[in-house]
Amino acid sequence: MAVVLRAHPQLAATLVLLLSVLSSAAGGKLLVVPLDGSHWLSMREVLDVLSQRGHEVVVVAPEISLHIKPTKNFVMKMYPVPFTQEELNNAFLRTSQEVFEGGSFLERFLKTYDRLKNASAMFLSTCAHLLSNKELIQYLQESKFDAVFTDPILPCGQILADHLSVPSVVFVQQIPCGLEFEATQCPNPPSYVPRIFMSSSDHMTFTERVKNHLVGISGNWLCYLFYLKYENLASEFLHKEVTILELFSKASIWLMRYDFVFEYPRPIMPNMVYVGGINCEQKEPLPKEFEAIVNASGEHGIVVFSLGSMVSEIPMKKATEIAEALGTVPQTVLWRYTGQTPPNLPKNVKLVKWLPQNDLLAHPKTRAFITHGGSHGVYEGICNAVPMVLMPLFGDQMDNAKRVESRGAGLTLNILEMTSKDISTALKAVINDKKYKENIKRLSDLHLDRPIHPLDLAVYWVEFVMRHKGAPHLRPAAHDLNWFQxxxxxxxxxxxxxxxxxxxxxxxxxxxxxxxxxxxxxxxxxxxxxxxx
Amino acid sequence: MAVVLRAHPQLAATLVLLLSVLSSAAGGKLLVVPLDGSHWLSMREVLDVLSQRGHEVVVVAPEISLHIKPTKNFVMKMYPVPFTQEELNNAFLRTSQEVFEGGSFLERFLKTYDRLKNASAMFLSTCAHLLSNKELIQYLQESKFDAVFTDPILPCGQILADHLSVPSVVFVQQIPCGLEFEATQCPNPPSYVPRIFMSSSDHMTFTERVKNHLVGISGNWLCYLFYLKYENLASEFLHKEVTILELFSKASIWLMRYDFVFEYPRPIMPNMVYVGGINCEQKEPLPKEFEAIVNASGEHGIVVFSLGSMVSEIPMKKATEIAEALGTVPQTVLWRYTGQTPPNLPKNVKLVKWLPQNDLLAHPKTRAFITHGGSHGVYEGICNAVPMVLMPLFGDQMDNAKRVESRGAGLTLNILEMTSKDISTALKAVINDKKYKENIKRLSDLHLDRPIHPLDLAVYWVEFVMRHKGAPHLRPAAHDLNWFQxxxxxxxxxxxxxxxxxxxxxxxxxxxxxxxxxxxxxxxxxxxxxxxx
Missing domain, CATH: 1.20.5 (Single alpha-helices involved in coiled-coils or other helix-helix interfaces)
Structure with missing residues (x-):
């Protein structure tokens, strides 16, 4: 053993790390203020590990939510909110329905505005109800937490961190208006860093760069408008005038669900930790019914198809077109779909209400992945080196699709305009044209070749902040300058x-x-x- | 075992890493073009590990050098240079002698200019002799290397990497004119990032910021002038017009001997890997003679004193003053000094020609470290949590001293103006005033709390570049824009x-x-x- 260690000093160092990982697992106390939806799903993976490592994890969440449910791993502190489960479900269901409704630009804009306004009001009311819940706030004050772990899309966690004088770790993929870069004093040059919703690569034409500037400026305004009400809420709750930017600039560590295999390289800051691909860690054996389908698929293998948990139903015309296209490939297609079965469903297509997406993608028989391009799904596609056909619906999915396509690892379709032939052509291309597989394999190799797994890294930095009461040595002096300085x-x-x-x-x-x-x-x-x- | 792994998924992940560390150690071929002096010493540690991991390490070095000597771990390819060992030694010896010679500003400036001109000519001639050595170049061409590992202070390695069409990894603490930030397209705001030789902290007054701007601008000119002759050399050798900036912008990974516990937080780029403190890894038991001295020091412990390997002798008047000051503390002082023994050497001071600096600093009886503030020494001080008295001599040592002092972990003395009393007061303060120990302990705790040891990280990224033929996914699109774009x-x-x-x-x-x-x-x-x- 000693000889091996001498020949491999880094092995010795790894053993030291391993022992420290075991020994340092001593009960801290972590307050978690999560965001509902898919954001919660990857945050929960970090929390599971933290809980297994002996920390007391206290999750503060509204009684009504999409995914946040009580579990034995954490102490769940639920607080009442003034809406019902049905109202919440409807609000999110509408998103996917509206995508397929079409209409003129103005109609769609007004609908989206209306929907976002409603969702914002719901979020704001959730935050207001948390901060005004005196009993809960008193419990939090008395609990003496070591750190707050929160999603910064909603600033409620950061407001609580300030109130409790506890350092915070934020967990984020991106904030639509780029607040994460402003709050960390991270340079964000619009000349080659595409703004969100731009669907641009990092190599932009002059016109795209002009557009990128304008989107950036309008993003700042949207950010200001969106967070204005939270600023009032925070100022009132903290009994001092604060801006949301000030609050976020106090966050100790930014865990970014971000990897440069997928995102475009850009300036970063020392307190940003990159944990992209954190969600495709644990691979379980396939459930029997899926194992049977995969085994029966023969030499052609399977295609995994899911438009995410937000899409429960799509218009029958579109579903029929998709079904027709899926019938043109020899692969067995596993389609996660909860809507009405299209009448022309081909024999090779199996409709399922749920599928173990990551485990199916990890199967060597999987030939392609049809996805809406949510960041979780895309990272699972990259992890498992499965070429993709992307049908982005809303939000950052267009950007994600652009990134995959610009790397030659998939093809993007416009979900409103695509015909059955388009789908069939794209699917056949990513399955049969070797370059897609080669490109995604190269991305996957780069993505998986890392000195430490993103999940370990995330856990490490949360514990670091708990151990050292923050990370002030990573805070740049830029925070103490005004803009002209x-x-x-x-x-x-x-x-x-x-x-x-x-x-x-x-x-x-x-x-x-x-x-x-x-x-x-x-x-x-x-x-x-x-x-x- | 399975239960333990389930309870600690990160332990499982660490084991996977550990196995991959062992299995991935398969013979690549690495060309190393080092820089002589202390830079070589920490580079050698990385090379030792790479060699132990089964890679063929070929070091190309001049026949005449200060520290680069043949070793069985590497294939050494030595090439003749037109100067003798004595001339080289003298050139470097003069540096330390001049520090103590004093004189008017103009006199000192002219001397420094003259010395740097000579050293530059020596470096340039070394590089020219390497590139014109046809036999050696042919051998390198035929060797089919996987990567070039080089120190970017001299661009010879990067020129070779371009000639051989091989990706490169550079290993650097800093380039005096900030070329590393230009070459990586890393934002470098002069408002809070102090330039080298500024002796400023990151919190600057208006006057300091003006000075920082001017130093930055003049740095660019110095850089241009220094590298101009290399550009001609490179253009001639590569048969194409190139600038040194273009050559360095092709480097795949920048291993920065840099840690934000010591350096000020600033923007970074995804292809920069921070490996500060790489040099204080291996701790050996103390040699018997040192063990005896340390044990005999009683409850007061010891003080470690070294002005680095570049200082062999200091003027007798200064040495006498220092000796007098050292006599005022009850600690045993181990002074690395090769000059003439001062006549007043107190009983508690032991002069030695060499000392195991890192191992002595690691001893719990060590109370203080008197150092010239070279970056290696400072990192060893931080690693081992020993408060410092800094006597900076030249180069970046003033900056390093400022950083330690601004963190409250040491005191700086002006080596030309300090009196015996100043030294005594400073030494007593860092030994007896608890705040210095507390501050260096805090820095040390933060520095040592990292998910992976810097030496492992450095080895990992060199191998990454060898495995993947570079790291193009970390190259920002900024390289393809001109300055106004x-x-x-x-x-x-x-x-x-x-x-x-x-x-x-x-x-x-x-x-x-x-x-x-x-x-x-x-x-x-x-x-x-x-x-x-």
């Missing part, structure tokens, strides 16, 4: 003034000298002239 | 033009309307007027 505008103005003043004085001196010379010449000439006369 | 000046100009044009058209329209209104009024008034007449 940060951009050195005062220094530039001063240096410019010095240069101009020096120029002015030099010119004045030259002019003065010239004048004197001229005068002298004039004076010396005059007598000559008079003499000549 | 990068800063979006074209977009800003366009948007400004649009705004101004819109304003102009609006104003013109308004004026036109007003004129028409006035005309109408005028016209309607005129007849009235004529009527009234």
């Amino acid at each position: 940060y951009h050195s505008l005062d220094v530039i103005a001063f240096l410019l003034a010095v240069v101009l003043l020096s120029l002015f004085i030099s010119v004045k001196c030259c002019m003065c000298c010239c004048r004197r010379c001229c005068c002298k010449k004039g004076r010396t000439r005059k007598p000559t002239k008079s003499k000549s006369h | 990068y800063h979006s000046l074209d977009v800003i100009a366009f948007l400004l033009a649009v705004v101004l044009l819109s304003l102009f058209i609006s104003v013109k329209c308004c004026m036109c309307c007003c004129r028409r209104c006035c005309c109408k009024k005028g016209r309607t008034r005129k007849p009235t007027k004529s009527k009234s007449h």
Whole structure:
């Protein structure tokens, strides 16, 4: 053993880490303020590990939610909210329905605006009900937490962290208006970092760069408008004037569900930790019914098809078109779909209400993945090296699809305009054209080749903040500068003034000298002239 | 075992990493173009591990050097250079001698300029002799390396990487003119990132910020002048016009000997890997003679004193003053010094020609560390939580001293002006005032609390580049933009033009309307007027 360790010092170091991982697992106390929906699902994986490592995990969540349900791993503190489960489900169900409803741009814009307004009101009311729940707040105050772990899309967790004077770790894929970069003082050059909803790659044309600038500016405004009500709520609750940006700038560590195999390389900050692909860790054996389907698929293998948990039903016309296309490939297609069965469902297509997506994608017989392009699904596709056909619906899914397509690892379809033939062509291409498989395999190899698994890294940094009461050594001094100091505008103005003043004085001196010379010449000439006369 | 793994999924993940660490150790071929001096010492530690992991490490070095000596771990390819060992030693010896010679600012500036000119000429000639060594170059071409590992202070390794079309990993603490940030497209705001030789913290006054700007600008010019001759050399050798910046922008991974416990937090890029503290890994038991001295030091313990390997002798007057100060503390002082013994050497001071610095600092009886503030020494001080008295001599040592002092972990003395009393006061303070120990302990705890040891991380990324033939997924698109595109000046100009044009058209329209209104009024008034007449 000693010989092996000497020959492999890094093995020795790994053993030391391993022992420290075991020994450092000592009961801290973590307050979790999560966001409902798919965000919760990957956060829960981190919490499960933290709980197994002996920490007391206290999750504060509304009584009515989509995915956050009590579990024995955590202490769940539920608080009442003024809406019913049905109202919540409907609000989210509408999102997917609206995608397929079509209509003019104005109609769709107004519908989206209306929907977002409703969802925002629901979120805000949830946050307000948490902060006004005196009993719960008192319990939190008395609990003496070591850290707060929260999703920054809603600032409620960060407001609580400030109130309890506890350091915080935030867990985020991206905030639509780029608040994470402002709050961390991270440079975010619009010349090659595409803004969200831009569907651009990092190589933009002049027009795209102009658009990127405008989207960035309007994003700032949207951010301001969205968070304004939370600012009022926070100021009232904390009894001091605060902005949401100020609150988030206090976060110790930003765990970014982000990997540069998928995202475009860009400047980052030392307190950002990249944990993209955190969700495709645990691989379980397939349930028997799925195992049977996969085994029966023969040499052609299977295709996994899911538009995510938000889409329960799609219009029958579209479903029929999709079904027709799926019949044109020899693969068995496992389609997660809870809507009405299309009448033309081909024999090779199996409709299921649920499927073990990551485990199916991990199966060597899987040939392609038809997905809406949610970030979780895309990372599972990358992890398991399965080429994709992307049908983005809303939010950042267009951006995700663009990223996969720009890497040559999949093809994107417009869900409203695609015909049966388009679907069939795209699906056949990603299955049969080797370049898609090669590209996704290359991405997958790069993604999986990392010194430490993202789940371990996330757990490590949450515990780091708990151990050290934050990470102040990673906080840049930029936070203590105002915007014109940060951009050195005062220094530039001063240096410019010095240069101009020096120029002015030099010119004045030259002019003065010239004048004197001229005068002298004039004076010396005059007598000559008079003499000549 | 299975139960343990289930309870600790990260333990399972660590085991997987551990196995992959063992299994992935398969013979690649690495070309190393190092820089002589202390830079070589920490690079060698990485190479030792790479060699133990079964890679063939080929080191290309001049026959005459300070520290690079043949070892059985690597294939050493030595090439002749047109200077002798004595000339090289003298060139470096002069550096330390000049520090103590004093003189007016102009005298010192001219001396430094002269010395740097000589050293530069020596470095350039070394590089030129490598590139013109046809036999060696042919051997390198035939060797089919997987990657080049080099120190970017001298661009010779990067020139070779380009010539051999092999990806490169660079290993750097910092390049005096900040070329590493330009080459990686890493934002480097002068408002809070102090430039080298500034001796500023990240919280600068207005005057310091102005100075920082000017130092930055002059740094760019110095960089240009320093690398100009290498550019000519590279263009000639590669048979194409290249700049050194272009060559370095192709480096796949930048291993930065940098840790934010010591350096100020600043923007970074995804292809920068932080391996600060890489040099204080292996702790050996103390040699018997040192063990005896330490044990005999009693309850007061010891002080470790070294001004680095570059200082062999200091003027007798200064040495006497230092000796006098060292006599005022009850600790045993181990002083690494090869010069003439001062006549007043107190009993508690032991002069030694060499000392196992890191191992002595790691001993629990060590109370303080008197150092010149070289980055290696400072990291060893931090690793082992020993408060420091810093006597910076030249180069980045002033900056390092400022960083330690600004963290309250040590005190800085001006080596030219310090009196015996100053040294004594500073030494007593860092030994007896608990705050220094507390601060360095806090820094040390933060520094050592990392998910993976910097040496493992460095080895990992070198192997990553060898495995994947580079790391193109970490290369930002900024490299493909020119400077006005990068800063979006074209977009800003366009948007400004649009705004101004819109304003102009609006104003013109308004004026036109007003004129028409006035005309109408005028016209309607005129007849009235004529009527009234």
